[in-house]
Amino acid sequence: MITTLLVVVIVLAIAFDYINGFHDAANSIATIVSTKVLTPFMAVLWAAIFNFAAYFYFTDHKVANTIAKTVIEEYITLEVIFAGLVAAISWNLFTWYYGIPSSSSHTLIGGFAGSGMAYALFLGANPIEAINVNATLKIISFIVLAPVIGMTISIIITLIIINICRNARPRVAEKWFKILQLISSAGLSFAHGGNDAQKVMGIIFVAMIAGGAVEATSDMPEWIPLSCYAAISLGTMSGGWKIVKTMGTKITKVTPLEGVSAETAGAITLGITEHFGIPASTTHTITGSIIGVGVVKRVSAVRWGVTISLLWAWVLTIPVSAVLGGLTLMVIHYFL
Structure with missing residues (x-):
């Protein structure tokens, strides 16, 4: 049964995906623009x-399944999902406005978890019972692991490239790396789409189940992915220029060689996390990768204050995001 609230939740989820696109566009294009x-x-x-x-390749939906299991099923209602989405959209727009490259993935997870915990309180239950602790801890751990993995891989790739090209003429090498950067940025965008679009897919499918539109055992309807x-592609086309400036110039100055290294490292890291169904942050991953190429030059090349x-x-x-999700659910519960 399709209700008005379910339609509103689906529209909000797709709107969040669009916002995710222009918020995270910088992750894919910052180095290629700079x-x-x-x-x-x-x-x-591009x-x-x-x-x-990525729609044609990432068909296993492992990341979507992880997101869907963040909150325990008995604590998921359309109101909970609605509150989580409102919180996620609010924080995403706030960080976008101030040019802060925060994680859209973690914004969504935090908002959803916070509203689920608030709902558990209303039921007189322990808020922690509403959360799938194992899935949540795995997600939180990659706040640290994603940028570290990205940084490590980018350092290795940069060192390999420098050694291979040490006798190349600078002008010829730069020309080739500008061509290669088209490939590396395409790979990063491909991995970004495959990882981030799935997060909203998981939320919409859970909403469909909570709203009684589909059975929990059903396959995901094809219109969702x-x-x-x-939506994320259209959002990316809208850009996110404030964050592009932060990512492309404020962390460290990036050359075409370093752009290839950072983007390739980011794409590899996201490919690994998607394979294991971990909703890693594209923002964290590429930031770590950019720091890695800066460190290879010299530690002081990275603007550590930023x-x-x-x-x-x-x-x-x-x-x-969790607090915003909880507060939004409280407003819905007491005033609407």
Whole structure:
């Protein structure tokens, strides 16, 4: 049965996916814009194409399943999902406005978990009982692990490239790396679409189950992944220029060689996490990768003050979103 609230929740979820696209567009295009390989418009168009192309490859929906299991089923209602989405959208827009590259993934998870915990309180239960602790801890651990893995891989790739190309003429090498950056940015956009679109797919499918529109044992309707990949691609085309500036220039100055290393490292890391069904943050991953290429030059090449500010945003995202989710559910419960 399709209710008005279910329709509202689905629309909000797709809107969040769109916002995720333009909020996280910087992850895919920051280095390729800062190295002037592509113009900003061509860069977002390039990224959007490969965001959507992921629809044809990532068909196992492992990340979507993890997101769907963040809150225990008996504590999931349409109101809980609605409150979580409102919280996630609010924090995403706030961080986008101030140019803070926070994690859309963790925003969504925090909002959903916070509203689920608030609902458990209303039922007189322990809020922790509403959370799938194992799934949540796995997600939280990758706040640290995703950027560390991305940084490690980018350092290794950069060192390999430097050694292979140490005798190459600088002008010829730069020309080739600008071409290669088209490939590496496409790979990162492909992995970004495959990882991030699935997060909203999981939320919509859970909403359909909670609203009685489908059975829990049913396969996910095909329109859900199609609409999610389309929404994130359109969002990416809308850009996110404030965050592009932060990612592309404020952390460290990036050359085409370093852009190839960072983007390739980010794509590999996201591919690994998607394989294991872990909803890792694209933002955290590419930030760690950019730091890695900066460290190879010299530790002082990384603007650590900016990096520490980003770390605070990462740490605060889940708890702030959870509080917003809980408060939104309280407003719904008591006033609507």
